[in-house]
Amino acid sequence: xxxxxxxxxxxxxxxxxxxxxxxxxxxxxxxxxxxxxxxxxxxxxxxxxxxxxxxxxxxxxxxxxxxxxxxxxxxxxxxxxxxxxxxxxxxxxxxxxxxxxxxxxxxxxxxxxxxxxxxxxxxxxxxxxxxxxxxxxxxxxxxxxxxxxxxxxxxxxxxxxxxxxxxxxxxxxxxxxxxxxxxxxxxxxxxxxxxxxxxxxx
Numbered sequence: 081x082x083x084x085x086x087x088x089x090x091x092x093x094x095x096x097x098x099x100x101x102x103x104x105x106x107x108x109x110x111x112x113x114x115x116x117x118x119x120x121x122x123x124x125x126x127x128x129x130x131x132x133x134x135x136x137x138x139x140x141x142x143x144x145x146x147x148x149x150x151x152x153x154x155x156x157x158x159x160x161x162x163x164x165x166x167x168x169x170x171x172x173x174x175x176x177x178x179x180x181x182x183x184x185x186x187x188x189x190x191x192x193x194x195x196x197x198x199x200x201x202x203x204x205x206x207x208x209x210x211x212x213x214x215x216x217x218x219x220x221x222x223x224x225x226x227x228x229x230x231x232x233x234x235x236x237x238x239x240x241x242x243x244x245x246x247x248x249x250x251x252x253x254x255x256x257x258x259x260x261x262x263x264x265x266x267x268x269x270x271x272x273x274x275x276x277x278x279x280x281x282x
Contacts, residue, residue, distance in 0.1 A: 094267035095221075097258045100232050102128045103166055105143065105151045105159040111173030114221040116265035118210070119167065122230035124241075126155045130163040131185075163225065170223045177218040185225065187211040196224050202257050206236045206246045221265065 095116035121130040129135050129152040141151035143159060151159040164185050171178065183192035196212035197203060203210075210226035213219050228235040229242075235257075236250035247253060 094269070095262040095265040097261060099234060100125055100128050102130070102152070102160040102163070105146070105161055108161045108166060108169055110169055114174045114219075115170070116221040116224075116261070117167075117170050117174075118222075118224040118226060118261050119163065120226045120228065120235060121163065122232060122235075123207070123227050124230060125232045127232035128154055128158075128160060132162060167223055167225055171213060171217070171219065174219045174221045174223055176213055176220075176223065177216075178213075183213075185211070193225070196222075196226075198257065199260060201253070202260075205253075206230065206242070208235055221269075224261075 093115055095118075097118045097120065099120045100122060101119075123134070125134060126136050132140065132149050132152055135141075135153040136155040136157070139153040140148035141153065141159065143151055149162070152162055153159060164183060167185075168183050171183070178192075185193060187193040187195060192213070193211040194214045196210040198208075198210055202208055207229040208226065209228075210224055212222050212224040226235075230237060231239050233239065234251060234254050236246040236253060238245050
């Protein structure tokens with residue numbers, strides 16, 4: 081589990097839930113092995129924006145080598161990798177059958193992603209919604225992205241648009257979401273017997 085800059089880590093774990101995190105431009109690399117990943121971003125996060133459309137003051141990427149849509153610009157003027165590119169690299173690390181490292185985040189008919197239902201107590205609360213690579217992608221571990229109507233904070237946190245929490249003890253509800261996802265995946269699910277034998281020797 082990681083929030084903001086802590087959300088840059090997790091590639092050696094069985095699963096990871098990354099909240100409002102990203103990778104600074106130029107530091108993205110393929111994970112060491114399959115990891116079940118759930119990325120969560122607020123649609124109004126300008127501190128670590130997920131997409132160019134969320135960049136501070138709608139600023140386009142000023143780095144000419146990656147193009148105007150090749151990075152996001154935060155409100156403290158850091159440059160980050162767009163979420164679609166990050167998720168694509170997770171897909172490569174998870175051995176998804178589609179070799180492309182950059183996919184559209186379109187979750188509509190024929191899109192690269194499909195709706196990923198969590199549980200009724202989570203889905204729809206504060207516009208919380210998730211999508212994942214389709215079953216046809218054959219990923220060894222799921223690649224999931226989620227959005228919520230919030231800023232640079234945990235889902236269902238109060239802000240000026242929602243002065244009161246969506247529910248009491250919203251942090252507890254998020255912990256239950258995290259555990260619901262992470263408890264479904266073990267490192268042994270993704271590793272070969274030979275790899276497990278090597279780990280046992282360490």
